[in-house]
Amino acid sequence: MRAVPTWTWLEGHPALDLANTVKRTGMQEHDLLRSPRDLDSWLDAAALPAPRPETVDEADLAAVIALRDPALRLLRAAVGRGPWLAADVGAVNAVLLAAPEIELVGDAPGARTHQPLGEPAVLPRLLARLAAEVRDAAARPDLAFCDAPGCGQLFYRHRTNQAWCGPPCGNRARVARHGA
Numbered sequence: 001m002r003a004v005p006t007w008t009w010l011e012g013h014p015a016l017d018l019a020n021t022v023k024r025t026g027m028q029e030h031d032l033l034r035s036p037r038d039l040d041s042w043l044d045a046a047a048l049p050a051p052r053p054e055t056v057d058e059a060d061l062a063a064v065i066a067l068r069d070p071a072l073r074l075l076r077a078a079v080g081r082g083p084w085l086a087a088d089v090g091a092v093n094a095v096l097l098a099a100p101e102i103e104l105v106g107d108a109p110g111a112r113t114h115q116p117l118g119e120p121a122v123l124p125r126l127l128a129r130l131a132a133e134v135r136d137a138a139a140r141p142d143l144a145f146c147d148a149p150g151c152g153q154l155f156y157r158h159r160t161n162q163a164w165c166g167p168p169c170g171n172r173a174r175v176a177r178h179g180a
């Protein structure tokens with residue numbers, strides 16, 4: 001049986017952890033969410049803004065991919081890689097509208113809590129929170145794309161003009177350029 005991914009590159013940002021389930025080997029992209037087992041391992045490893053379902057099946061995987069794919073395209077479009085498509089906007093907004101919430105004042109200065117309207121099931125609630133994270137991530141000026149071989153990940157820049165998500169990617173990109 002194929003090994004489940006290790007997810008060691010995830011960095012604890014929900015929207016990016018969702019998008020970065022597509023990863024490069026060399027310059028070839030791979031979808032790492034290909035089975036409910038993959039999804040189960042990702043749910044354990046990723047930063048989640050709401051509780052995860054205890055178990056997941058093929059239908060749950062399809063629901064996650066139905067958010068992940070348009071979310072990935074919009075986040076890439078936000079950094080100038082591809083068009084901002086109305087269909088993707090509609091798909092992410094449909095996930096938000098399926099489990100709407102209001103933000104309330106939290107228990108410390110600057111803190112907010114999220115109150116769903118109604119009683120959504122666990123997965124739609126999680127997907128709506130992830131969609132909200134994607135909406136917010138797409139608006140961040142520090143969102144960036146690492147174009148290095150073996151990466152192709154979205155990340156948040158720590159400084160302006162930062163081209164790679166980290167030094168190993170910068171090194172790999174330089175080696176690839178010298179080899180070309």
Ligand SMILES: [Zn+2]
Nearest residue numbers: 146151165169
């Ligand atoms: Zn990188």
